[in-house]
Amino acid sequence: MIDRKIDDVDRSLIVATQGGLPLVPQPYHAIAEQLGLSADEVMQRLRAMLESGIIRRIGAVPNHYAIGWTANGMTVWDVADELVDELGARIGALDFVTHCYRRPRALPAWPYNLFAMVHGASRAECSAKAEEIGVLLGDACRGSDILYSTKILKKTGLRLAR
Amino acid sequence: MRELSTVDRKILAKLQGDFPICERPYAEAAEQLGISEEELLQRIEQLLADKVLTRFGPMFQIEEMGGAFVLAALAAPEERYEEVAALVNALPAVAHNYRREHALNMWFVLATETKAGIAEAIARIERDTGLPVYAFPKEREFFVEMKLEARL
Structure with missing residues (x-):
């Protein structure tokens, strides 16, 4: 495997923590014991992965529905190719957009190349946010849609094989 | 709630x-x-x-370790929806899956340890379900920061 940025020990740490940290006073010691490592090595390696971006962050991962964000809309836009990067950066900077990406179209079924996720307590709130995005895109946008989610079918996050 | x-x-x-x-x-x-x-x-x-939290621990960014993370979708016929969802969810590579209101009514994220793993997962889903899968790999990321506070 070329281009691999983690070694086997890092991988074993990912496998041991991908489902969550142990809920004990010394979770890193518990992981160390499980893997046959020292607690210092576990902590050092986790710090290094956090620094390099392999770990985005450590903490609580909420179920957004359960904390009141019951509407989530994937807003999608067909934006002129020559303007999409400049406009995408401006959409991504809006404080209510949680993810924003440029993606390939899949014509004819899918004409949209800019995706921005918005959340709200209601669909009305999401569509108001989508309208703001639409205003920002102006004439560069040739079509758009909002895909509301109606059910979480799975939400486990990353799962490397043990 | x-x-x-x-x-x-x-x-x-x-x-x-x-x-x-x-x-x-x-x-x-x-x-x-x-x-x-x-x-x-x-x-x-x-x-x-109580499922207010889905997890407590590190969130990994698989691309930083040489893997890949790709959004994909398919159009599942209503009468087969549950069966198709079960087939898709059965793959460990499927990290999230959402039902959405659109002709493309199932949107999932594939997270695989190698870049080649994505094509394998897509081929597997197409074979298992008999449905075409549309892949939407990101070409550019403008922003990602998913931290929402409780608003109940």
Whole structure:
């Protein structure tokens, strides 16, 4: 495997923590014991992965529905190719957009190349946010849609094989 | 939906990141929240049991370790929806899956340890379901920061 940025020990740490940290006073010691490592090595390696971006962050991962964000809309836009990067950066900077990406179209079924996720307590709130995005895109946008989610079918996050 | 106490809300507001890496991380985080280590552990356990939290721990960015993360979608016929969802969800490579209102009514994220794993997962889903899968790999990321506070 070329281009691999983690070694086997890092991988074993990912496998041991991908489902969550142990809920004990010394979770890193518990992981160390499980893997046959020292607690210092576990902590050092986790710090290094956090620094390099392999770990985005450590903490609580909420179920957004359960904390009141019951509407989530994937807003999608067909934006002129020559303007999409400049406009995408401006959409991504809006404080209510949680993810924003440029993606390939899949014509004819899918004409949209800019995706921005918005959340709200209601669909009305999401569509108001989508309208703001639409205003920002102006004439560069040739079509758009909002895909509301109606059910979480799975939400486990990353799962490397043990 | 379950009621959230002031302390639960504080946990959600302060602990979606920056959980410390040290000897007694729960004790350190608890001190900042003004509660005891024992209470924090109990509350996290309860929030997980009540499915307010889906997980408590590190969130990984698989691309940074040489893997790939790709959004994909398919159009599942209504009468086969549950069967197709079960087939898709059965793959460990499927990290999230959402039902959405559109002709493309199933949107999932594939996370694989190698870049080649994505094509394999897509081929597998197409074979298992008999349905074409549309892949939407990101060409550019403008922003990602998924930290929403409780608003109940």
